[in-house]
Amino acid sequence: MAKKKGIVTLEGAVKTAEGLSYKGVILEPVVEKCEGCDRSVSFEDTDYCPTYAQPARKWAHGVCNFATHVRAEVDKAGKVKVNPLKASKRAARGR
Ligand code: SF4
Numbered sequence: 786m787a788k789k790k791g792i793v794t795l796e797g798a799v800k801t802a803e804g805l806s807y808k809g810v811i812l813e814p815v816v817e818k819c820e821g822c823d824r825s826v827s828f829e830d831t832d833y834c835p836t837y838a839q840p841a842r843k844w845a846h847g848v849c850n851f852a853t854h855v856r857a858e859v860d861k862a863g864k865v866k867v868n869p870l871k872a873s874k875r876a877a878r879g880r
Contacts, residue, residue, distance in 0.1 A: 795828040815840045821854035
């Protein structure tokens with residue numbers, strides 16, 4: 786099986802009152818927690834997620850399982866912890 790291409794463009798998408806219409810799906814803008822996720826795609830100054838149309842809903846249930854920048858881990862107490870990925874790399878790049 787061929788690997789999925791990493792880069793998605795929202796070419797042909799149309800902004801509507803409900804959100805961004807793309808291939809018959811209404812995309813809602815990404816939420817704050819999506820920041821840093823490789824899956825979010827910018828379209829006319831707003832970021833959308835072609836992977837999950839309603840990012841806010843996704844995060845309302847915990848951690849987005851599609852996120853590329855954080856990973857959810859369940860600790861021994863059963864609590865979900867969010868671990869940023871590549872944080873050290875980012876810090877190193879900072880200065
Ligand atoms: S994959 Fe998840 S975290 Fe990434 S932009 Fe989409 S909704 Fe946000």
